[in-house]
Amino acid sequence: MEVHGKGNVPSQSLSELQILTIMSVPPLKVTEPRRVRKVLISDEHTNAIHGCYQIVLCYENVKQGDHGWYMAGWIVESLARVLLDHPLLAGRLQRMDGTGFEILANDSGIRLLEACYPTSLSDFLELNKRNQHLKTELVFWKEIDAQCPQFSPLCYVQVTNFECGGYIIGISCSLLLAEVFLVENFLGKWAEIHHNMSLQRGEIQRPVFYHPPMKNSKSLPLVNRSESESGVQSLVFKIITEDADSREEMGRELAMLCVEEAERKLESDLGSEFCVMVKECSEVIKVESWSRGEGRELKLKYEMRGSRWEEFAVQEVAFNEGNKPVHVCSWIDYVRNGYVMTVPLPNLKNNAFAVILVSPPLSSLSF
Known part of the structure; x- marks a missing residue:
């Protein structure tokens, strides 16, 4: 090399x-x-x-x-x-x-x-x-x-x-x-x-799948490398509610709620249409469109707060003892339009959700 x-x-x-x-x-x-x-x-x-x-x-x-x-x-x-x-x-x-x-x-x-x-x-x-x-x-x-x-x-x-x-x-x-x-x-x-x-593994020091660096090694030809071309930006929310509705219906409603909350925080219009992905259960995901004016009036009892990627415990991932990452970053890419994803969180007492909102490219926004 x-x-x-x-x-x-x-x-x-x-x-x-x-x-x-x-x-x-x-x-x-x-x-x-x-x-x-x-x-x-x-x-x-x-x-x-x-x-x-x-x-x-x-x-x-x-x-x-x-x-x-x-x-x-x-x-x-x-x-x-x-x-x-x-x-x-x-x-x-x-x-x-x-x-x-x-x-x-x-x-x-x-x-x-x-x-x-x-x-x-x-x-x-x-x-x-x-x-x-x-x-x-x-x-x-x-x-x-x-x-x-x-x-x-x-x-x-x-x-x-x-x-x-x-x-x-x-x-x-x-x-x-x-x-x-x-x-x-x-x-x-x-x-x-x-x-x-x-x-x-005891005394075994070298893994079976070991590819040491070679002198004059050449890079393999690849196409479609990951490039951040879309300019999308994301927000993460955590929501807990005692509402008794089905998780499928609640996921859509909370997705809409987070769009409105994001617009208040960002003081910007995120658009009139979003693609909403709701994980109904471990075997089914439903993807559909949502336009403003659709859906019922929200009367949920809920607790919502902004979250950060770091809350998903990635900062503590140590593959070898004592060697935690010195730097971590997470992001979402390749989303072409507004996108909201709601995922049920494991919680025995309440309906808890993580909601990930991906905005269309807006150069004027700063997070």
């Missing part, structure tokens, strides 16, 4: 990131019975399947053997193990006749990429302060093909290594499955499995 710009903070271009390895990681065992999640959506709203949730976790090396080349190798096994409990992440979308799509846990796998970047982690983070678009180099996303969705992965993981130690784990996940990260604590479970593996 060539070395560039040691000493002062370099001025790398995005093209200097190298993708060196690509593989698919299925669950450790065949998923039986196959899980299925229906995505009820009309043809006019198929754009709603393109959005993705992205997260970047930055780690320094705190001990020998903790660097990213080993980390990526061990991740293959720990990721395969955690997918046993979340097989839909390794599945694929397929079309259903007339009613939309379904996500089938067919074990096609999460796509895993290994990459390197020719600077130190600290220098890269400094560069990112000046150019926020650099973070898009740390995640990979290829939009789902609505015509042939069965060939499109629903989740990507990229491990990027830096000179002088340090690595970054970047994850992109379809919004149709984003609650696995935001509600079901997928990252925490994955990190726990990974840590337990490190305690059990």
